[in-house]
Amino acid sequence: MTDKLTVSVLGTGIMGAAMARNLVRAGHTVRVWNRTPQKAEALAADGAQVAGTPAEAVRGADVVLTVLYDGAAARDVMREAGSALSPGTAWVQSTTAGLEAVAELAALADEHGLLFYDAPVLGTRQPAEAGQLTVLAAGPVAGRETVIPVFDAVGARTVWTGEDGAAGTATRLKLVTNSWVLAATNAAGEVLALSKALDVDPHSFFAIIEGGPLDMGYLRAKSALILDGGLSPASFAVATAAKDARLIVEAGERYGVRLDVAAAGAERLARAAAQGHADEDMAAAYFASFAEGESEGEGEGEREGEGTGGSAGGRG
Numbered sequence: 001m002t003d004k005l006t007v008s009v010l011g012t013g014i015m016g017a018a019m020a021r022n023l024v025r026a027g028h029t030v031r032v033w034n035r036t037p038q039k040a041e042a043l044a045a046d047g048a049q050v051a052g053t054p055a056e057a058v059r060g061a062d063v064v065l066t067v068l069y070d071g072a073a074a075r076d077v078m079r080e081a082g083s084a085l086s087p088g089t090a091w092v093q094s095t096t097a098g099l100e101a102v103a104e105l106a107a108l109a110d111e112h113g114l115l116f117y118d119a120p121v122l123g124t125r126q127p128a129e130a131g132q133l134t135v136l137a138a139g140p141v142a143g144r145e146t147v148i149p150v151f152d153a154v155g156a157r158t159v160w161t162g163e164d165g166a167a168g169t170a171t172r173l174k175l176v177t178n179s180w181v182l183a184a185t186n187a188a189g190e191v192l193a194l195s196k197a198l199d200v201d202p203h204s205f206f207a208i209i210e211g212g213p214l215d216m217g218y219l220r221a222k223s224a225l226i227l228d229g230g231l232s233p234a235s236f237a238v239a240t241a242a243k244d245a246r247l248i249v250e251a252g253e254r255y256g257v258r259l260d261v262a263a264a265g266a267e268r269l270a271r272a273a274a275q276g277h278a279d280e281d282m283a284a285a286y287f288a289s290f291a292e293g294e295s296e297g298e299g300e301g302e303r304e305g306e307g308t309g310g311s312a313g314g315r316g
Contacts, residue, residue: 004028007150008061010054010077011095012039014234015121016067018128019094019154021046025131026153033057035077054081058089063150064114065092070243071101078108087113090146094119094135096178098247099168099254106166115143118165120174121155124235131155136170138162172251179248179262181218182241185282186265188222193289202227222283231280241282242269 005028009020012034023030024047033051034040040050051057058064058081066074074095078085091114093105102118109116117139127133133155139147140163151158161169195202202223209215225231245266252259268288275292277284 003149005062005146005149006031006060008033008051008057008064009048010034010057010064010066010081011068011073012043013067013069014125014237015094015123015128016065017043018125019065019067019121019133020048021129022131023150023153024048026149028149028153031057031061054078055084057081059084060086061089062146063090063092065150066095068095069240070095071097071105074105075101075108078105082112085112085114088115090115090117090143092117092119092147092150093165094121096120096174096244096247097171099171099175099251102168102171103166109165115140115146116165117143117147118168118170119147119151120171122174122177123155125233126235127156128154134159136161136173138167138170139165175244175248175251178244179259182245182248182265182269182282183261184216184218185222185241186268186285188219189226189268189283189286190289191219192223192226192286222281225281225283226286231277231284234279234281236282237279238269238273238282238284239278241285242266242273245269 007023007028007030009016009023009030009032012020012032016034017039020030020032020043030048031051032040032043032048033054033056044050054077064081064085066077068074068077074093074097091109093102093116097105106116106118117137119135119137119139121133121135123133131154135151135155135158137151137158138161148158161173191205192202195205206220245262248262249259249266252262269282269285272285272288275287277287
């Protein structure tokens with residue numbers, strides 16, 4: 001194996017685009033494809049080769065990296081690429097897909113003789129752009145020498161959870177981690193919503209918990225996005241968070257665990273998306289505390305800065 005690889009990146013949204021750029025910077029040959037061509041074409045200026053079809057993207061690749069919306073999208077795109085997939089190619093599946101979907105994708109990999117790596121990542125826009133993601137990975141030891149350079153290019157740390165990608169051990173850890181991330185995000189929104197309803201300055205709450213065990217940087221970062229109008233562009237969008245929340249609830253149901261907070265959080269994120277916040281940062285679940293339009297007017301200062309960007313902490 002050479003140090004430089006040909007990597008096919010299928011899916012160039014927030015995460016996929018950042019990962020592709022970092023792979024180019026690491027010196028790899030990178031081919032990109034996205035269902036919306038403009039998202040892939042934007043990477044040409046960074047040195048990526050833009051493919052017109054999934055099959056064109058994967059032909060002759062050492063590694064195929066999928067960073068798509070969900071398991072169904074990953075399955076459909078890889079089926080489109082099927083005729084050009086070569087046996088022995090490593091498939092790094094970084095879509096947060098859910099447990100049932102991981103097993104289905106692993107079976108698809110077997111059909112094509114691919115080395116399957118269940119490899120979701122922890123991180124949002126900023127760590128992705130900086131190549132500071134945490135990669136959670138499960139897959140065969142034979143072949144890891146090919147995928148490790150990919151993980152090193154996109155992440156600061158790789159955590160191996162097993163040798164069988166089909167078992168979904170990396171996805172299981174991702175769902176557990178995201179259950180905490182989403183619970184904390186929803187709690188931050190509710191604290192600010194209750195503060196507004198009770199006419200309490202939220203900064204007085206922050207002052208009370210400052211430096212103590214209840215204080216956390218993630219709470220402050222997500223709260224700042226709401227208070228300072230930094231919900232766009234999203235680091236991790238409401239619509240994607242709602243999808244992940246559903247996967248968490250489904251995983252709990254599958255194993256007989258009742259996840260009341262996760263279920264309520266999933267409904268809350270879905271409501272925020274229905275109110276028009278689907279493409280904003282997941283902190284915009286805050287607006288689900290109000291009837292549609294109710295948070296306007298008195299709370300205009302909380303939204304007037306939207307579209308100007310802003311920092312986002314934590315991981316999604």
